[in-house]
Amino acid sequence: MRKDPFDVRTMSTGSQDGSDACGDSVRRTEDIRFLTGNGAYVDDLNTPGAFHLVFVRSPHAHALIAHIDTAAAALSPGIQAVFTGQDLRDAGVGSIPCAWQIRDRMGNPMAEPPRYPLAVGKVRFVGEAVAVVVGDSANATRAAAELVSIDYHELPAVTSPVQACRPDAPLVWDAVDQNICCDWEIGDRALTDAAFGNAAHVVDIEITNNRLIPNALEPRAAAALYDPASGDHTLYTTSQNPHLVRSALSTVLSIPETHLRVISPDVGGGFGSKAPIYPEETVATWVAGRLRASVRWCADRSEAFLSDVHGRDHHSTAEMALAVDGRFLGLRVRTHANVGAYLTSGGTVIPSYYYAQLLAGPYATPAIYCNVLLCFTNTNSVDAYRGAGRPEATYLLERLIDKAAAETGIDRVELRRRNLIRKNQYPYKTPLGLEYDSGDHVGTLDIALRASEWNDFDQRRAASEARGRLRGIGMSTYLEVAGGTPSRMAGKMGARGGRSESAQIRVHPSGSVSVFSGVHSHGQGHETTFAQLVSERLGIPIEDVRIIQGDTDRGPFGRGTIASRSLVIGGSAIVQGVGRIIVKATRIAAHLLEAEYTDVHFENGMFKVAGKNRTLSFGDIARAAYAAHDFPVDQLEPGLEETVFYDPPNWSFPGGCHICELEIDPETGKVEILQVVAVDDLGRIINPMIVHGQLHGGLAQGIGQALFEGCVYDETGQLLSGTFMDYRMPRAADFPGFTVLTHGTDCATNPLKAKGCGEVGSVGVPPAVINALLDALRGLGVRDIAMPATPFAIWQAIQRAGDRTPR
Numbered sequence: 152m153r154k155d156p157f158d159v160r161t162m163s164t165g166s167q168d169g170s171d172a173c174g175d176s177v178r179r180t181e182d183i184r185f186l187t188g189n190g191a192y193v194d195d196l197n198t199p200g201a202f203h204l205v206f207v208r209s210p211h212a213h214a215l216i217a218h219i220d221t222a223a224a225a226l227s228p229g230i231q232a233v234f235t236g237q238d239l240r241d242a243g244v245g246s247i248p249c250a251w252q253i254r255d256r257m258g259n260p261m262a263e264p265p266r267y268p269l270a271v272g273k274v275r276f277v278g279e280a281v282a283v284v285v286g287d288s289a290n291a292t293r294a295a296a297e298l299v300s301i302d303y304h305e306l307p308a309v310t311s312p313v314q315a316c317r318p319d320a321p322l323v324w325d326a327v328d329q330n331i332c333c334d335w336e337i338g339d340r341a342l343t344d345a346a347f348g349n350a351a352h353v354v355d356i357e358i359t360n361n362r363l364i365p366n367a368l369e370p371r372a373a374a375a376l377y378d379p380a381s382g383d384h385t386l387y388t389t390s391q392n393p394h395l396v397r398s399a400l401s402t403v404l405s406i407p408e409t410h411l412r413v414i415s416p417d418v419g420g421g422f423g424s425k426a427p428i429y430p431e432e433t434v435a436t437w438v439a440g441r442l443r444a445s446v447r448w449c450a451d452r453s454e455a456f457l458s459d460v461h462g463r464d465h466h467s468t469a470e471m472a473l474a475v476d477g478r479f480l481g482l483r484v485r486t487h488a489n490v491g492a493y494l495t496s497g498g499t500v501i502p503s504y505y506y507a508q509l510l511a512g513p514y515a516t517p518a519i520y521c522n523v524l525l526c527f528t529n530t531n532s533v534d535a536y537r538g539a540g541r542p543e544a545t546y547l548l549e550r551l552i553d554k555a556a557a558e559t560g561i562d563r564v565e566l567r568r569r570n571l572i573r574k575n576q577y578p579y580k581t582p583l584g585l586e587y588d589s590g591d592h593v594g595t596l597d598i599a600l601r602a603s604e605w606n607d608f609d610q611r612r613a614a615s616e617a618r619g620r621l622r623g624i625g626m627s628t629y630l631e632v633a634g635g636t637p638s639r640m641a642g643k644m645g646a647r648g649g650r651s652e653s654a655q656i657r658v659h660p661s662g663s664v665s666v667f668s669g670v671h672s673h674g675q676g677h678e679t680t681f682a683q684l685v686s687e688r689l690g691i692p693i694e695d696v697r698i699i700q701g702d703t704d705r706g707p708f709g710r711g712t713i714a715s716r717s718l719v720i721g722g723s724a725i726v727q728g729v730g731r732i733i734v735k736a737t738r739i740a741a742h743l744l745e746a747e748y749t750d751v752h753f754e755n756g757m758f759k760v761a762g763k764n765r766t767l768s769f770g771d772i773a774r775a776a777y778a779a780h781d782f783p784v785d786q787l788e789p790g791l792e793e794t795v796f797y798d799p800p801n802w803s804f805p806g807g808c809h810i811c812e813l814e815i816d817p818e819t820g821k822v823e824i825l826q827v828v829a830v831d832d833l834g835r836i837i838n839p840m841i842v843h844g845q846l847h848g849g850l851a852q853g854i855g856q857a858l859f860e861g862c863v864y865d866e867t868g869q870l871l872s873g874t875f876m877d878y879r880m881p882r883a884a885d886f887p888g889f890t891v892l893t894h895g896t897d898c899a900t901n902p903l904k905a906k907g908c909g910e911v912g913s914v915g916v917p918p919a920v921i922n923a924l925l926d927a928l929r930g931l932g933v934r935d936i937a938m939p940a941t942p943f944a945i946w947q948a949i950q951r952a953g954d955r956t957p958r
Contacts, residue, residue: 173687176840180693181678190417193372193387194449201374201445202231203289204435205296207282208457209274212308212529212868213321216272216281216301223298224284229291231442233299234434235282236269244268244437245403247428250395250496252645253333253503261333261525264324266493268403268430268437274303275323275492276531277868278457283434285446308529308868312487313466315526323492323527330527332490333499337507337583338520346481346518350472354555360543361938362464362489362862364456364878365536367673369419371459372449373432375439384440385412388432391421391671392711395496397703398648399428404437411436415701418673422852423535424459425673426713427496431458456873461862462536464489465502465543471551477561479570481518484510484547490525491532497713498534499525504644505540505632505714511581512548513592513630513806514570519582529868535713537852538913541631546938549627549918553925563922564600567628568593574896585632587804588899590832595894596628599808599830602890608812621815622825623927627919630806633907634719635710638798651798652716653707654724656685656732658791660777662770663695666728669709670721671701674848675909676841677717681725683837684903688729689769690756707794715805715907718837723901724797731793736772738787743767743775803898803906807831809850809915811923817931820946822858822924827916828890834898834906842908846891849912855881856913857920861939879941928952 184190221233246265253261270281282299286292307321314320315330323330347353374387384406390396390413397413400406418425431448439446450458465488472481488502497505507521556563571592572579579587600606608624615622638649653669664685670677682696699705710716733753740758741748750761756769772791779789810828815821827850836842859879863871872878897904917938924940925933932952936944 173683173837177679177683177838179676179679192369192417193374193389196374196387198374198445198447201447202285203292204446204448205284205292206280207296207299209279209281211274211303211305212277213306214274214303217304218302220300224295227295229287230295231285233284236267236271239269240271247403249494250647251500253499255334256336261499262327268433276529277870280430285438310528310530310864310868312489312526315528316524323529332525332527335503335523340520343481343483343518343520347472350480351475352473352559353470354558355470356551356554357468358550359937360463360465360546363462363536363856363860364862365422365424365459367420370450370455373435374447375435376445377439377443379443383410384436386436387414389418389425390415391425391673391713393701394703394708396428400436403433412704415671421673422537423539426535427460460495460532460534464533467547469547469551471555477566477569479514479516482516484521486523488523488525489528489533491530493532495532495534498532501540506543508583508585509541509544511583513572513628515572530864538910541914545629545914546918553922589896590806591896592806595808595830595832598894599810599828603810603828615814621817621927623923624812625919625922625926626810627915628808629915630804631914632802633715633805634803635714635716650710651796652720652724653709653796654728655707655794656728658773660774662773665697665699666725667706668700668721670712670717675717680838680841684722684725685729715909718905719803719901719907720797720799722903724795726902727797728793728795739772739776740767799901801900805833805906805911809919811919813923815927817949820942824887826887830892830894831911832895833893833908834895835904843891845908846912847889849910850889850916851881853913853916854920857917857938859939
C-alpha cells in the first residue's frame, strides 16, 4: 500500500505556544466531545414536559383525501391534540417556499404549486405527512396515530420523469400540463447544430443517473419551545441552514423573526439533505405555539427513507460532435430531471444551472446546448445531495468521452489530453457563461497517470486473466463549481435571496477571540479550520479561539453550509473580519506607542514601531481596547469587534483526475476495487488532514452510487428500497486504501485562494468506476451498464453478452 501523505505522525495536536499555521494538519478540536459521547444533538436535548409528535403518513403515491377521522386518536389516553392539513390552513399556515424561481425557454416562470406542511385534499407521494398526533409519551402517541382513519380514493401514479412528460401520463398537479415544472435551456442551439453539421464523428449515449437517498448518520429531528410570557418561539433542528429556516418559518407561520430563534446544535451529517426547510419542523413550531407548550419529534429510519429529500434521478440523451483529429466541436444534451411531487429549496436550480452549466467540464468545447425538462412525479422531493448537479454533468460527459474514444479509435487518455483547457488559457470563458479563473488539468492528469502506474496496466491485466478474473481501469477528468453562488449571479439565476456570508470577530479583554460564523458544521471541522485562520493571523494559540455557529440569536445572518461554501466564503468573511481587527488594533497600538499609524507593524502577535525597540502584544492591545483610559474617543472608538459580510465575485472551480482500477469475478459479478487514485486541484489548503477526510468521504459516497446505492419506486409509487436490507450502503471493506494527492492552483477570486473540497470525490469518481467496469467487460462485448452496477447487474450483462471467458 502506498504511503499515506497525511500520515497522523506528522499531525499537530494544537500549539504549545504561538499559533497554528494554515497548512498544518492540526487535529480536530471538536472530535474530543464527539469521541467521548459529549456531542449535543437535537434528540439529546432535555425538554421536561415536552409533548411528542407522530406524523401519520400516506400509504399511497397518489390519492384524494375523502375524509379524515381523528376522533378515536384524540380520545386516546395521553393525547393532547390531533391536527390535519386543513386545520393548519384554517389557522393561516402558508406554503413552504422554493428558494429559486427559474424560467423556461420562453421566459415564463416555472410552475410552482404550493407545499403545505400537511397534505390538503390530496396526497402525492408515499410518506407524505397527512396528520400529526400530539401526546404525552412517544409510545402513547404512536399508538394513537394508528387510530387516525383516512378514507383515500386512490389515483394512478407516475414515478419516472420520462413517463411523466408523456401526454397520457397521470397529472401530479391538475394545473401543470404534462407534469412539466419547467422546460429549461442553456447554450446556443443554432451554433451547436452547426457544429454537428461540420463533424467528422458523432457519438451518442443514453444514460440514467440513479436516484439516491442521503442516509445521514443522525436522522432529522426537531424540538420546538414556546414562551407564553414573551411570545418567543425557539426551534432546535437538524439543519445545515438555521438562518434560512428562520426566514422561511417566519413567512410560512407569520411569526416575526424577532420572536423566532432557530438553533442547530451538533448535526450528524447532512450531505445537502438537511439544507431545505421541512414540513416536520414547520409543524412542530406551529403546534408549540398553538398548545403554548414544548414539543419534540425525531424521525425513525423508515421515515427518513420516505421523507428526507432524495438526490440525482436524471435520464439523459447526449451527442458529441468531433473533428477528424478528435477535437470536440459540440455537445447536445436533453435531460429529464425528476423533482418529485413538491419543490424544495434547491429543487429547481440543481438540475438546471448547477447541472447544465458544468457540461463544459475541463474541456475546450466551443458549442454546447442543453435542454432540461424538470418533471413532477409521485415521488418524494429531489434536492441537494453531495455534489448536487455536478456529479450528474460529470458522469454524462466522462461516459460519453470514453465511448467517443472507443468509436473513433483514439486512446482515451489522448482524447482527453487533446481537449483539456491549458493552464495558459485561464481565465477561460465557457460557452455556457462560466468563467474559470485557474486550473492545471494536464498537470493533474499526468500526476494521476504516474501515481496509478497506468502505463503498466496491461501487465496487471494479464495477471488477473491468469487467475480467471476480468481487470479494468478507468478515468475521469472533471471540473466543478464550489463555494456557493455569488449574489449577483444568483439573482440572474432566479434566487429569492442573496448568497453572501457573515462573520463576527469579537476580541475579549483577555485577548481570546470568539468568532460567530453564519455557516454551520455537520462534520466538516469548522471549529478547527476557522480557528487556524484566526490563530495564524493574530499570532495567538488556537486554544484561545472559539468558533460559534448554528444559533440565529448569537451571530449575524448567514447562509449555512452547502455547495462547499464554508471555507471559500465563510472563511473569507472571517479573514476579512480579522483584517479589520488588525487595522483597528494597529491604530490603538499607534496611539499607545505614540507613533504614526504607518510606522506600526503587526507580526507574530506583536505590534512594533519601525526602527525602534518599542512593542506591545496583541493581548496588551485587547486589554487597552476595553479600558480606553486615554483614548481620543472622537477618533478612536473603544472595543475590538468587527462584523463582515463577504460576497465573492465568482465561484471557485476545483478540478482533477480520478482513476479507478478493479477486478470482476465473472462467475458472480462481484467487484473488487483494487486502487483509487484521486488528484485534485483544491487551491490553497488550510488543514490537509481535514481535506483528506473530506476527499475520502466524497470518494466513498461516489463509489457507493456507482456500485451499490439505488433508490427504487415501483410503477404504483411504492418505495421498494426503504430499508437498509434493500438499499445497499457501502462499507469500509468495500474500499481499498485511497491514494489522495493534490496539485493546487490558487483561486483568484477569494482572499484565501482556496477552492471547495467537500464534493469533489462524489463528482469525479463515479464515471471512473463505471469506465473501469466497462473496460474490464469490453472483451465480452458489454458496452453499457447502469449505476448501481451491482454484482447481479454485472452478472446479467455478462450472460447477455454470451461469453463468460476472460480475455
